[in-house]
Amino acid sequence: MEIVVSGTRPTGHIHLGNYFGAVKNFVELQHEAQCFFFVADYHSLTTHPNPDDLHDNVRIILSEYLACGLDPEKSTVYVQSDIPEVAELYLILNMFAHKGELERATTFKDKVAKQEKNINAGLLTYPVLQAADIVIHKALKVPVGKDQEQHLEMARTFVNRFNHTFGVDYFPEPQAFSYSKELIKVPGLDGASKMSKSAGEQNTISFYEDEKTIRKKIMRAVTDSGPTQPNSTPPQPIENLFNLMALVSTDDVIAHFKQAYADCSIRYGDLKKQLAEDVVAFTTPFKEKIEAIYHDDALIKRVTAEGAAKARASAQQTLRDVREIIGIRPF
């Protein structure tokens, strides 16, 4: 079975865009590959989060991923910092990463622009840590979006350099794998962009939000003054609302509002009310599960301990091999 690795930085609650764009695919992948899913808490240290926030965010992302259907019986679900071998491999791979290529990473350049007072070496070597995450399990496939493709390219460069330096064929080249065909782009509520936290809190709907907040956000979504010509194509903001409906509403409901748009009888207030209704019906069961898991200390402890044990077994084997290859050998 193919080995798949994916990490998520703990930065708060996931929203519908994260769910349909990634997590739902992870849940399906579990049946097709040997999956390692981890919380990338070391990676968040580059921006110096407050310790309590960091800890809570790890619990949140674990609760949400488990509630969405990541199954610790099928996959290895763990916290990156529970695997010290990752840090060791990161140190070793740093010797195969060149300063110039690290500086050319788009994500690094973005960070430099955003946090000019804190351009630490961890930011520069972020792609090396990511490469360590992946190759520590000798993974072939990494399910990530377009923004991560450059990091995967860099991971291939580092491991090829490693292999070449020692004349071995040890690490396989990991490939970014996007679920492109089925990849659902979830629109945000601002009428323009896709659902993303970077477009602001008002643009997203997360599972943890209460009914009232969800309704309010949807009622405020951007619309226009309504169709004037029968059978016209809806402009982006309206198209976005229909696309959201496509994810949570029944076919009948969708057909009803499409017809109303086509014959110019649509009232956006009604459409939004129905959409809010259907979003709440969709998110509520997730919200309840997330809350139950979040408060279940024993479950979180057990899942992370079992995940760490499985991930470490795989990581330790790799480190034994790597140490042998590079000449760090016991006397």
Ligand code: TRP
């Ligand atoms: N850099 C990824 C992101 O920002 C998170 C990540 C860290 C990751 N390590 C990884 C993703 C390993 C895939 C594989 O989304």
